[in-house]
Amino acid sequence: xxxxxxxxxxxxxxxxxxxxxxxxxxxxxPAPAADLDTLPALESAVRExxxxxxxxxxAVVIIERGQVVLAVDxxxxxxxxGRPVTPDTVFxxxxxxxxxxxxxxxxxVEQGRLALDTPIAERLPEWRLxxxxxxxxxxxxxxxxxxxxxxxxxRYRHYLIEGAEITLAQALPxxxxxxxRWAPGEGTAYSNAGPVVAGRVIEAVEGVAFEQAxxxxxxxxxxxxxxxxxxxxxxxxxxxxxxxxxxxxxxRFVETPARPSGSVSLTARELARLPLMLxxxxxxxxxxxxxxxxxxxxxxxxSSVAARQGVPIGWGLGLRADADGRTVFFGHEGSIDGFVxxxxxxxxxxxxxxxxxxVTSDVALEVGRLVRGYLERGLxxxxxxxxxxxxxxxxxxxxxxxxxxxxxxxxRAVIGLTQWDGVVFDGDVLRYEGARWTHVGQGRFQKLGAxxxxxxxVERDGTVEMHAAHGAKRRVGGIEMAAKIGGIALTAxxxxxxxxxxxxxxVAAARGRLxxxxxxxxxxxxxxxxxxxxxxxxxxxxxxxxxxxxxxxxxxxxxLGTxxxxxxxxxxxxxxxxxxxxxxxxxxxxxxxxxxxxRGGRRMGTAGFLLAGLQLACAALxxxxxxxxxxxxxxxxxx
Numbered sequence: 348x349x350x351x352x353x354x355x356x357x358x359x360x361x362x363x364x365x366x367x368x369x370x371x372x373x374x375x376x377p378a379p380a381a382d383l384d385t386l387p388a389l390e391s392a393v394r395e396x397x398x399x400x401x402x403x404x405x406a407v408v409i410i411e412r413g414q415v416v417l418a419v420d421x422x423x424x425x426x427x428x429g430r431p432v433t434p435d436t437v438f439x440x441x442x443x444x445x446x447x448x449x450x451x452x453x454x455x456v457e458q459g460r461l462a463l464d465t466p467i468a469e470r471l472p473e474w475r476l477x478x479x480x481x482x483x484x485x486x487x488x489x490x491x492x493x494x495x496x497x498x499x500x501x502r503y504r505h506y507l508i509e510g511a512e513i514t515l516a517q518a519l520p521x522x523x524x525x526x527x528r529w530a531p532g533e534g535t536a537y538s539n540a541g542p543v544v545a546g547r548v549i550e551a552v553e554g555v556a557f558e559q560a561x562x563x564x565x566x567x568x569x570x571x572x573x574x575x576x577x578x579x580x581x582x583x584x585x586x587x588x589x590x591x592x593x594x595x596x597x598x599r600f601v602e603t604p605a606r607p608s609g610s611v612s613l614t615a616r617e618l619a620r621l622p623l624m625l626x627x628x629x630x631x632x633x634x635x636x637x638x639x640x641x642x643x644x645x646x647x648x649x650s651s652v653a654a655r656q657g658v659p660i661g662w663g664l665g666l667r668a669d670a671d672g673r674t675v676f677f678g679h680e681g682s683i684d685g686f687v688x689x690x691x692x693x694x695x696x697x698x699x700x701x702x703x704x705x706v707t708s709d710v711a712l713e714v715g716r717l718v719r720g721y722l723e724r725g726l727x728x729x730x731x732x733x734x735x736x737x738x739x740x741x742x743x744x745x746x747x748x749x750x751x752x753x754x755x756x757x758x759r760a761v762i763g764l765t766q767w768d769g770v771v772f773d774g775d776v777l778r779y780e781g782a783r784w785t786h787v788g789q790g791r792f793q794k795l796g797a798x799x800x801x802x803x804x805v806e807r808d809g810t811v812e813m814h815a816a817h818g819a820k821r822r823v824g825g826i827e828m829a830a831k832i833g834g835i836a837l838t839a840x841x842x843x844x845x846x847x848x849x850x851x852x853x854v855a856a857a858r859g860r861l862x863x864x865x866x867x868x869x870x871x872x873x874x875x876x877x878x879x880x881x882x883x884x885x886x887x888x889x890x891x892x893x894x895x896x897x898x899x900x901x902x903x904x905x906x907l908g909t910x911x912x913x914x915x916x917x918x919x920x921x922x923x924x925x926x927x928x929x930x931x932x933x934x935x936x937x938x939x940x941x942x943x944x945x946r947g948g949r950r951m952g953t954a955g956f957l958l959a960g961l962q963l964a965c966a967a968l969x970x971x972x973x974x975x976x977x978x979x980x981x982x983x984x985x986x
Contacts, residue, residue, distance in 0.1 A: 383721045386417050392717055397421045397710065401594045404432040404587055405704040405711075406615035409718055413627060413697040415619060424587040424705065426595060437573060437586045437612050438703040440688040441681025444576075444611040445542045446621065449492050449665025451549055451565050453641040460552050463489040463649070463664075470548045477524040487650075488548060490531040491541035492664045495650045497527040498538040499756045501605070504984045505539075507916040509602040511577045515547050515557045518604035526756075532650045534752035535661050535818050539608040546607025557606055566613075568636050569620050574613040576606045586612065587705040589685030594706050598685030599913070609683050615703045622678065622692035622699035625666075646677050653814040658791055658803045661816050668816070670799035672719060673726035680712070687711040691719065698722035729798050733775055734788040741772045744804050747828055748813055748820035757986045760976035761904070764831055768820060770813070777802075838965040842897060844958055845890035856883040885946050886955055888939035889962035895932040896969040899978060902928060906983050915983060922983045929979050936966045 383389045389409070397405050404422040408415055420432045455461035466485035467474060480486055490496035505522050513521070522543055528536075546557045553560040558576035566574040575582065578600060589598040603610050620631060625645070629637030645664040648654040653661055659668065666677045669691065676699075678691030689711045692699030700718040702711040748768045753759050770779050777784040777792050779802070784792035790804040803814045811822035823831075855861040861882040902925040906915060915922075940963055951959065973979055977986075 383717065384724055389718065389721045390417060390419055393419055393714055394421055396714055396717060397704075400708060400710040400713070402704050402706050402708060402710050403590055403594050404436070404706075405702065405714075406432055406434075406436060406438065407703075407714060407718070408615050408619040408701040409721075410619065410623060410626070410692065410699040411697065411722065413623065415616070415623075418616060424585075426588070426590070432587070433585075434616055435573075435585050435614060437575075437582050437614055438688060438705060439589070439610070439612045439681075439683050439686040440618060440703065441609045441683035441686060442539070443618070443621075443679050443681040443688055443690060444607060444609050445492075446665035446679045446690075447561060447565050447611060448542050448546055448549070448607040449645055450621075450637065451561055452488070452492060452545065453637055453645060453664065454564050455549065455552055457638055457641055461488070461548070463487065463492075463644075465548075467491070467544060467548065470551055471519075471544065474519060474544060474547070475523075475525070477526045480527070481530065484530050484532075486527060486531045488545060489650045489664075491545045493535070493648055493650045494537050494541060494662045495532050495535050496538070496541050497529040497531060497534060497536070498540045499526055499528060500537065500754050501539045502985055503912060503915040504917070505605070506603070506912045507601065508604060510604060511602045513604040515543070515550055515604065515606065519543065519547050522605060528756060529752075532655075533652065535651050535814075536752040536754050537662070537817070538754070539605060542608040543605050549607075565636070566611075568634060569624060569631065571613055571617040571620060573617055574611055576610050576612075578602055578612075582612065585614075587686070589705045590707070591685060592707050598707070601684050603683070609681065615701050618688070618690060618703065619699075619701045622690050622701065625677070626692040626694050626697055626699055628694070651814070652805060652812070652819065653803045656789070656803060656805060658800055658814075660799075660801055660803065660814065661818075668799070670797045670801055671794065673723040673728060673796075673798060675798045676719065682707070689715050691715060693722065696722065696726070728796055729793075731785050731787050731793045733785045736772075736775050736786050740790075741775075743806070743811055744777075744813075744822070745771055746811075746822045749823055750818055750820045751812075752818040754818075756977075760900070760972065760978055763976075764835060764972075767823075767828075770822075834965075834968055837961065838893070838897065838969060841958065841961045841965045842890075842893055845893065845962055848886075848958070849890065852883055852886050861886075882951065885942055885951060886959060888935075888942045889959040889966070892932070892936040892939035893962040893966040893969070895928065895935045896966040896973075899925065899929045899932050899973055899981075900969075903978065903981060903983060917984055918982070919984075926980065926982050929973070929981050932966075933970050933974075933979065936963070936970060939963060939966070 383392055393407055402422060403426050404424045406421070407419040409417040418434065420434060420436070422432055424430045424432045424436045452461065456463060465488045467488065468480065468485060476486065486496050501522055508518070508521050522540055525540060525544070549560055550557050561576065562574070589600070590596060591598055624631040624636055625642055628639040629635055629642045645666050646668065647659045648661045648663045651661050661667070666679060669676045669678070674693045674695050676691040676693045678689065681688045685707050686703070686705055687708060688703040690699065690701045700715060700722070702714045704711050748770060749766050750762055753762055768780065770777060772778070775786055777786065783795045784802060785795065787793050787800055791800040792802040793800045801815060805812045805814060813820045813822070852861060906921060906925060909915065943959055943963060970979070
């Protein structure tokens, strides 16, 4: 979970509308390789980057022309004992397990024992979607592997389910309930839940446990004898110890039963055999594990909206294409319990790499960028031929966009208020996320310097959608945008005005001079006593209601901001406090509204009356938004 720096935007500021600006650092864009034209120079740069980042231990393997040309073992596998990283050091590869699961699936497809279009209900009748499935649009195996099933990502408590003795059949219900948030194929959102179900399908077909099926059909033939899906005592002397970002505090090993999604462990040299095989179109060392057509199908998305429009961006089967360079690389990243890993390969040049490290850090991606820059050093910068746009297209596609396919449904409430991605046109050139994009026809756009299109505009049901590698965004209409930004600004203003006025209210109440309109035949002295007793309360109730309403999302975001799965995945005092507050806030707002309706007009001047009314309206607005997104009664460990 990345830091929640948008909390202030949500709570105390107006909505920020994004306009194209300086290009942000991309997790996939390759670094310039002007000085990295030899392997010794690359090795020196890799070691220096790992050292300067404080990475305890790492292993890097570099592939050129279909062969391993360099392997770097850096630092310590275990800091306490001083055990160094060696060629035999085992790291956990996290979500790269999904690629191996996809390879196993394609082997069964080649054997005619399985089909990507197989409805899951036919293979796993015991598995259920919460709320039921549409029989006319069944959820199929391909949707699970390409993240187009619409499944929410697994919850925080799911990350802490552990036990080597838990079978995948037993684990399947433990990772539920499974909910489809949209019809299969209508959106892309990365989910760890889908491959768990797909792995169980593999078990059902093979008739053996998932890990046995993978050892027999994938890791064994690939020459990965050390690959394990459960913690093995035989790895005790070679398994790296993983660490938190400080590089010193050990991270706990969680024996997850979600094996198809993230439990495989192996050496970097063993993992390198995966991109070698895929780059070799399914063959390695003279052994054909997959047919070339199967590898091409893994690389090419088939079930997404973009794929149906003929644009192969986004997730394929356990692989994602990264075109932000001089050629297209395919691969996957992974992280689990303090381990991070990445592999990528470019079949056009026979190049690739593996990076594995034992610390929670983005350094694996940074090292990957260095290596990619080296591998692409002799290639020309792509120069796509532009296709003109008409004025109507430019007008329809210009605007602010927000995702409608969040990875976690919990985040939709925040994204809907704080994420604004601007699209503008400079002639026929699109400006988005700080980069310039060329129209290459049929609503497809290719980033300047990229090897293939990375954006697709689709218009359907009166909505403009922008599809990219990680999901889809919709164009936000002007009325909706104004309402959201205006609501945030009014809420911030009402809360700030109340906080600033509070000291004056307290002083005035203490002196019996709190401004009010008591009216009637009461004397000034009687009105003073009345307002001192009730005038302050009628002002405090609305302010308290608004503060409590705003405190609910603030509390949720504070919990998420810890990024600590051990903390988030279990009930805690802080978690229960946010749960209680989420119910207390509506009760407080109701009490404030009742008090205001009974006594507001008699106990307050015009300014106070208007401010209290605004605060109550804003509290109702905030609470209504939270209720619509499931944040009332929220239990963060199960959200």
